[in-house]
Amino acid sequence: MMDKKMSQGKVFGLLTLTAFLWGGNAAAVKKVLTELSPFVVTMLRFAVFSSLLLLAAWFREGRRCIPQVRQLPILMLMGLCSTVLNNGVQFTGLLYSSAINCVVITAFGPAITGVLAALMLNERMNGRQWMGVAISTAGVLVITSGGSWERLAGLSLNWGDVLFLLSCFGWSIYSIIGRRIMKEMSPMTTTAWAGAFGTLMMLVLCLAQGFDGSIPLTGTNWVWFSYICLGSGLVAFTLWNVGVHEVGPNKASFFINLIPLFGILFSVLMLGENVGWFHGGGAILIIGGVVLATRSKSIY
Numbered sequence: 001m002m003d004k005k006m007s008q009g010k011v012f013g014l015l016t017l018t019a020f021l022w023g024g025n026a027a028a029v030k031k032v033l034t035e036l037s038p039f040v041v042t043m044l045r046f047a048v049f050s051s052l053l054l055l056a057a058w059f060r061e062g063r064r065c066i067p068q069v070r071q072l073p074i075l076m077l078m079g080l081c082s083t084v085l086n087n088g089v090q091f092t093g094l095l096y097s098s099a100i101n102c103v104v105i106t107a108f109g110p111a112i113t114g115v116l117a118a119l120m121l122n123e124r125m126n127g128r129q130w131m132g133v134a135i136s137t138a139g140v141l142v143i144t145s146g147g148s149w150e151r152l153a154g155l156s157l158n159w160g161d162v163l164f165l166l167s168c169f170g171w172s173i174y175s176i177i178g179r180r181i182m183k184e185m186s187p188m189t190t191t192a193w194a195g196a197f198g199t200l201m202m203l204v205l206c207l208a209q210g211f212d213g214s215i216p217l218t219g220t221n222w223v224w225f226s227y228i229c230l231g232s233g234l235v236a237f238t239l240w241n242v243g244v245h246e247v248g249p250n251k252a253s254f255f256i257n258l259i260p261l262f263g264i265l266f267s268v269l270m271l272g273e274n275v276g277w278f279h280g281g282g283a284i285l286i287i288g289g290v291v292l293a294t295r296s297k298s299i300y
Helices: 008-023 025-032 038-065 069-093 099-120 127-144 149-153 159-181 187-208 221-247 249-271 277-293
Strands: none
Touching: 008 025, 008 221, 008 249, 025 099, 025 221, 025 249, 038 069, 038 187, 038 221, 069 099, 069 159, 069 187, 099 127, 099 159, 099 249, 099 277, 127 277, 159 187, 187 221, 249 277
């Protein structure tokens, strides 16, 4: 365990590193998708990630990490939302759109979480929060339309960008339904079991697609695959939990806004993608709107 007296500067450094690791995930996945399908990448990522977390949970908590029967439906639903509806859908979107669009559009997630929390949990949102959601939505429209009013008016949107947006709903639902069960189970154990159940669901989908168990990765794609499983998976989530424990979710959440910036950097350096004016404009609107919407604690 980390020292509870860790300095604030060190904690902020760890949270920045977390954003850096998560920022590179989309570019790394796009590299690996040249040899593996989105569903196989998702299934293997969560198989590695959840297995290591379950081992860590057993080491720390022993039999207490085994869920009760009444908790299984929620954990299964969380697995569905985090693997199939979030990662599986998002990774599929990367077949049709750029990694830059992915990291910028998924920054819209906190705004979606706030709206769904208001609808599902009867949490009230004030005028500032609704304004923040509206500003972020405008940023998403700028990105998905490529800055073209004609494209937006004709609903000629990139299918991949639509999938990125849908994946945000999966993560938001996962976050909302996870609040209650994480009052009974530790975040690590909850994440591990949700990932394990999600892995089984993805395995069924992969087998339906004809997956034969082979992993035909070559060259540096093994490095990127390891990064997806360990770097942006196990290490990033562990550092995030440390950061939340040390400074609380409100301060930690601001570092999420760094992910699009790091994501754009990775996309340009690793994939040679081009950054358009609409990426910058959309990112400013999305991040600005999210910051405005999440300034009030009632959204979380």
